[in-house]
Amino acid sequence: MEKIVLLGDEAVALAAVQAGLSAAYSYPGTPASEIMEYLLRLSEGGKNYRAEWSVNEKVAYEEALGVSFAGKRAMVSFKHVGLNVAADPFINSAITGANGGLVVVVADDPGMHSSQNEQDSRYYADFARIICLEPTNHQEAYDMTREAFDLSERFGIPVMVRLVTRLAHSRSSVEPREPRPQNEGRPYGNAQDWTLLPANARRRFKVLLDHQNSLQEYSEETNYNQLVLSSKGKKFGVVVSGIAYNYFKEVSAYLPLEPSYLKVSTYPFPVKKLHQLLPMVDEILVIEEGYPFIERFIRGVSDISGKTIRGKLDGSLPPSGELTPDLVAKALGLPERVGLKVTDIKLANRPPQLCSGCPHIDTYKALNEALREFPRGNVFSDIGCYTLGALPPFQAIKTCVCMGASISMAKGGADAGIYPSVAVIGDSTFAHSGITPLLDAVYSNTNMTVIILDNGTVAMTGTQPSFGTGEPLDRLLIGLGIDKNHLKVIVPLPRNHQENVKIIKEELDYEGISVIIARRECIQSLGEKKRSPK
Amino acid sequence: MKYDIILAGVGGQGILSIAFVLDNAALEEGLFFKQAEVHGMSQRGGAVQSHLRLSDKLIYSDLIPLGQAEMILSVEPLETLRYLEYLRPEGVIVSSSTPYTNIPDYPPLEEVCREIKKAPVHVLIESEKLAKEAGSAKAQNMVMLGAASIFLPLKEESLKKYIQILFERRGDQIIQTNLKALDLGRQAALASRRE
Ligand code: SF4
Numbered sequence: 001m002e003k004i005v006l007l008g009d010e011a012v013a014l015a016a017v018q019a020g021l022s023a024a025y026s027y028p029g030t031p032a033s034e035i036m037e038y039l040l041r042l043s044e045g046g047k048n049y050r051a052e053w054s055v056n057e058k059v060a061y062e063e064a065l066g067v068s069f070a071g072k073r074a075m076v077s078f079k080h081v082g083l084n085v086a087a088d089p090f091i092n093s094a095i096t097g098a099n100g101g102l103v104v105v106v107a108d109d110p111g112m113h114s115s116q117n118e119q120d121s122r123y124y125a126d127f128a129r130i131i132c133l134e135p136t137n138h139q140e141a142y143d144m145t146r147e148a149f150d151l152s153e154r155f156g157i158p159v160m161v162r163l164v165t166r167l168a169h170s171r172s173s174v175e176p177r178e179p180r181p182q183n184e185g186r187p188y189g190n191a192q193d194w195t196l197l198p199a200n201a202r203r204r205f206k207v208l209l210d211h212q213n214s215l216q217e218y219s220e221e222t223n224y225n226q227l228v229l230s231s232k233g234k235k236f237g238v239v240v241s242g243i244a245y246n247y248f249k250e251v252s253a254y255l256p257l258e259p260s261y262l263k264v265s266t267y268p269f270p271v272k273k274l275h276q277l278l279p280m281v282d283e284i285l286v287i288e289e290g291y292p293f294i295e296r297f298i299r300g301v302s303d304i305s306g307k308t309i310r311g312k313l314d315g316s317l318p319p320s321g322e323l324t325p326d327l328v329a330k331a332l333g334l335p336e337r338v339g340l341k342v343t344d345i346k347l348a349n350r351p352p353q354l355c356s357g358c359p360h361i362d363t364y365k366a367l368n369e370a371l372r373e374f375p376r377g378n379v380f381s382d383i384g385c386y387t388l389g390a391l392p393p394f395q396a397i398k399t400c401v402c403m404g405a406s407i408s409m410a411k412g413g414a415d416a417g418i419y420p421s422v423a424v425i426g427d428s429t430f431a432h433s434g435i436t437p438l439l440d441a442v443y444s445n446t447n448m449t450v451i452i453l454d455n456g457t458v459a460m461t462g463t464q465p466s467f468g469t470g471e472p473l474d475r476l477l478i479g480l481g482i483d484k485n486h487l488k489v490i491v492p493l494p495r496n497h498q499e500n501v502k503i504i505k506e507e508l509d510y511e512g513i514s515v516i517i518a519r520r521e522c523i524q525s526l527g528e529k530k531r532s533p534k
Numbered sequence: 535m536k537y538d539i540i541l542a543g544v545g546g547q548g549i550l551s552i553a554f555v556l557d558n559a560a561l562e563e564g565l566f567f568k569q570a571e572v573h574g575m576s577q578r579g580g581a582v583q584s585h586l587r588l589s590d591k592l593i594y595s596d597l598i599p600l601g602q603a604e605m606i607l608s609v610e611p612l613e614t615l616r617y618l619e620y621l622r623p624e625g626v627i628v629s630s631s632t633p634y635t636n637i638p639d640y641p642p643l644e645e646v647c648r649e650i651k652k653a654p655v656h657v658l659i660e661s662e663k664l665a666k667e668a669g670s671a672k673a674q675n676m677v678m679l680g681a682a683s684i685f686l687p688l689k690e691e692s693l694k695k696y697i698q699i700l701f702e703r704r705g706d707q708i709i710q711t712n713l714k715a716l717d718l719g720r721q722a723a724l725a726s727r728r729e
Contacts, residue, residue, distance in 0.1 A: 005557050113572060170570040170596040171553070173561050243596070250595035325599040337601040339625070340618040342649055347615055348639040350544065352580035524578075 006174045008167035009034035011138045012077070012105055015145035017042055018179040022072035022100070023050040025060035027432065028461035029079035030114040031168035032107035036077060037462070049182070055467045056403070056432040057082035061089040061104070068093075068102040068158075069194060071186030073149050077105035080119050085403065085433070087124070093158050094128040095196060095204045099189040101149035102158040107168045110289050111322030114460075116383075116402065118320065120290035122267060125160040129208055131215055132160040132267040133224070134242040138172040140265065144224065146177070151218070155211055164289050166243050166322070212268070220272045224265035227273045229280060232257045237281035238332075239264065239274070241294055244287040244323055251329040264288075269297050278307065285331055286311035289323050352388065359455055359520035360386045362492035362500070364394040367422070367451065369497075370504035377420040377508070378413055382406035382434075384426040385460045385522075386453050397424060404433025407450055411441045414448045420508040421447070427454040431468030435480065441513050442481040449507050450515045455522040463525040470519075477515055486514035493520065536589040537687050538598045540617045543609035544634045546578035548675035552607070553584050554700055555679060559692035560588050570596040579636045581613060588687060607682045609661060609675050610634045611646045618653075627653045628682040628723065630661035630674060657681055657723045664718040669711035676712045680719025684727065690720070 006014065013035045016024060026036035039051035054060035057078045067074035076086070083090060083106050090104065106124070109115040125132030133148055135141040141163065148159040192200055219225060238261040240248045245263050252258055262277050264270065277284075284307065286295040295311040298304065310316040316331045317323065330336065354361055364386075371377050381387060381397035382405060389396040399409060407430075410423035425434050430452050441448060454473060458464040468476065477487055486507060490500045500518075507514040539556070543549045553569050560567040571584040585598045603621050607628045608614035614629040621627070629650050633643050650656055659681045661674040668677070676697065683690055694713060701709045 003561060005561055166570055166596050169572065170568060171557050172568045172593075172596075173566075246594040246596060250599065324597055325595045329599065337599065338619060339601040339603070339621040339623070340653060342615045342618055343652070345615075345641045345645045345649060346639075348612065348637050348641060350579070350581040350612075350637055352545070353578075353636065355578045 001176045001178070003173040003175045005171055006138060007034050007038075007169060007171050008138055008141050008163055009107070009169070010038040011141040011174045012145045012161065012163070013038040013042065014174070014176060015142040016075045016103065016149070017047060017049060018176060019101070019146045019149040020073050020180040020182045021049045021075055022182050023052075023064065023067045024075040024077070025052055025054045025063045026077045027054055027057045027060055027082055028458045028464045029082050030461055031109060031163070031165045032077050032079045032082070032105065033461045033464070034168070035105060053464055057085040058089060061086035061093070064102060065089055065093050065096070068098045068100045069189040071100045071188060072183050073101040075103045075105060077107070079115065080106055080108040080121050081115060081117065081402065082106070083121055083124055090124065090158070091128050092196060094130050094208055095201055096189070096194045097156040097204065097207070098152045098158050099156075100183050100186060101152040103145065103148045103152060103161060104158055105145070105161045105163065107163040107165070108290060109165050111165065113165055116400070118290070120293055121160065121162050122290065122293045125162070125267060128158075129212060130157045130160060131155070131218070132162055134162045134265050134267070135167065136242055136245040136263070136265060137167070138170070138174045140224070141167060142174045142176065144265070155215060157208070157211065162242070164243050166289075216268050216271070219266050219268050219270045222266050225270045225273055226263040227276055228263070229260045229277070230258050235282045237261060237277050237284050238287060239277070239284055239294055239298065240287040241265065242289050244289050244328065247323055247325040247328040248287055250325045251332060251334060254329070254334055255332060264294060269294060271301065274298065278304070281307070283308040283310065285316060287317065287323070287328055287331065292319070351391065354385060354388050355523055357523045358385070359492045359518065359522070360389060360453055362494060362497065363451065363453060363518040364389045364396045366490075366492065366497055366500035366504055367424070368394065368396050369501045370508060371420070371422070374420050374508065376418070377422065378418050379422045379424055380406045380410040380413060382423075382425040382429045384429055384453070386424060386426060389424070403429055404437055407434050407441065408437035410448045410450070411437060411444070411446045414446045419447065420449055422508070423448065423450045425450065425452055426459075427452055427456065427469045427473060428458040428466035430473075431466065435468075435476070439480055446513055447511050448513055449504075450513070451504075452515060452517045454517050454519040455525070457522050457525040459522040459524060463522060463528060473517065482513065482515050486510055486512065487517070488514070489517045489519055491520055492518045535687060536587070536591070537605070538603040539586040539588075539605045539607055540598065540603050540620050541584040541586055541607050542613040542617055543582055543675070544613060544636070545580045545582045547582070547609045547634070548672070549582050549584055549609065551700060552675050552679050553586055555693055555696040556586055556588075556688070558696040558699070559688045562692045562695070563688060565590055566593050568593045568596050581616065583613075583617060605682065605685060607678060609678050611643065611650060611658075612640065615646065615649055621653065624654060626655040626657070626685055628657045628678065628685070629659070630678055631658045632660060632662035632674065657726050659719060659722050659726075661719070664722060665715050668715035668718055669707075673712050673715035676715035677719035677722075680716035681723035683716070683720050684723045
């Protein structure tokens with residue numbers, strides 16, 4: 001078939017559709033959002049699969065699991081921290097097993113381009129004892145995603161595809177293959193396997209453990225794990241995985257001799273292949289994007305006495321941040337190369353900023369003024385564009401931890417005596433993980449104020465639809481037990497400033513729980529609607 | 535042949551549109567390409583860059599090693615300077631001279647341009663002026679692509695084809711504006727090379 005230009009994320013999406021996908025679910029998060037965006041775009045052409053944003057990653061995962069139970073092929077995709085939210089169904093789905101192919105695509109963000117940590121999802125796959133595929137390039141992202149569905153059905157387990165930012169958000173050409181039809185007529189999952197009562201769960205866990213040998217065999221045999229032995233470059237060898245392989249191949253051309261190397265793209269780790277490499281070399285450099293997962297494995301399980309293992313643990317490569325071809329070149333002992341330098345001026349930084357005209361600007365201005373009389377107060381915040389309220393000129397918020405934490409932490413803060421204790425959370429983040437902690441605070445009638453920034457969209461990741469916006473949000477809040485007299489709606493605009501300050505102050509003064517909705521649409525999503533009249 | 539380009543600018547200036555045209559033109563001409571971009575925050579106004587690599591051989595790394603880029607192509611002069619370390623010593627800078635001053639400590643423009651001019655091969659383009667002349671200040675990115683096109687290993691025809699495809703849904707007038715921007719940028723770069 002003809003080659004097409006695709007993002008790594010898009011290659012995964014296309015592969016899933018052509019692997020006979022019946023349904024896919026996701027929650028927006030960089031760098032994974034484009035997987036669902038592309039599935040949605042492809043389905044505009046009348047494709048017969050479902051592709052939906054879900055309210056959060058746990059829900060997305062469970063929806064996909066339901067599809068798998070029904071015998072159809074399902075995919076769920078999110079960023080690395082999304083897997084924390086979905087960890088419960090994820091781990092347990094390795095015990096129930098998959099019926100229809102179930103593929104979990106996780107996009108890690110080494111270097112934290114737009115994340116609060118750089119956790120390595122390979123540990124999760126290992127923890128759940130399932131297969132993890134780690135493509136190195138776009139074609140592999142396509143091919144391996146297609147294979148992931150087959151593997152899932154062959155072994156009856158969910159299969160993880162691990163991406164990293166540099167692959168998810170890089171474009172190259174991909175050659176697709178003939179599509180496969182969706183599953184038809186597969187029976188439902190077996191009730192005894194899928195009902196995790198202790199007796200069933202014990203039996204199922206044993207099945208999973210018994211499977212480990214076949215997973216290991218697969219990993220030893222697949223062409224994606226490649227051992228290349230060099231007759232000349234003895235003594236020194238390389239074990240390299242995922243995107244790091246690209247950096248290694250980019251710079252190894254400059255080495256006098258290409259070393260023997262083991263390229264790892266599927267886990268469980270191919271131990272036998274490592275044992276073929278070990279006798280050939282005295283020293284191994286492990287190059288991997290993320291945590292020293294392979295490096296620790298090699299140090300832990302292999303007979304490496306007398307050999308030097310280098311990598312992130314001994315400082316040959318940095319323990320955090322993203323790899324680059326230059327870092328890999330340095331670790332291989334190649335000379336540093338540099339380009340030009342700015343000599344005479346200081347380069348001012350240009351950090352991301354709230355768009356001019358953004359509703360959050362007016363909310364923060366009003367909130368800051370209302371809080372001026374309360375020096376002991378605190379504003380707990382959450383994840384979204386409004387997290388930029390931490391930076392000057394606002395410096396309005398003091399925390400940002402994970403989705404929904406603003407409300408739970410504000411309750412904890414209030415319990416510890418903080419007054420006023422304020423939570424600031426976006427509408428979509430509220431739907432994702434804010435509803436349950438608010439219910440908790442209502443139940444305890446905590447003295448706190450929750451400000452929901454209702455801009456009608458998931459703005460930061462590219463204006464995807466929000467589940468908790470507008471009038472339905474108001475009704476939801478009443479339903480949760482918020483007193484009508486302390487549920488206020490303000491419109492964050494410069495001309496409403498004085499009135500908004502007054503309303504916020506009144507609610508800060510109120511002893512009990514109040515919710516203020518600051519409602520005005522994100523100007524980016526407004527602009528998009530104007531550009532494409534639908 | 536290999537040709538590595540650092541694309542730079544400020545969020546909202548259309549860096550990724552330049553990348554779209556180059557990626558597709560490269561595929562059309564049978565070249566290998568890889569293009570790594572940073573996106574995610576949809577707020578406007580932050581620094582944005584992309585590594586774009588073209589070659590007639592298989593390309594491994596999505597990122598360009600330091601000191602390896604043949605070109606820095608930037609829609610904003612201060613942003614040009616941020617990536618100098620990627621440029622090979624004899625590489626070329628194609629930069630806009632129109633500043634985007636959304637930060638308080640933006641250095642004096644003359645000093646910024648003076649730094650750019652230290653590069654042995656540089657082309658400074660008044661992108662805003664030319665874009666307006668083409669019909670829209672938003673077309674600065676295509677002005678800059680036009681200026682870069684005199685160095686690129688890609689045919690002008692392929693660039694034009696994908697500009698048309700990129701703006702297809704926005705109507706004929708926008709297509710014409712952007713094609714004109716491409717041409718004005720190209721002419722300006724040729725003129726500056728003759729000087
Ligand atoms: S994308 Fe929307 S919510 Fe985010 S900063 Fe811009 S206007 Fe504000």
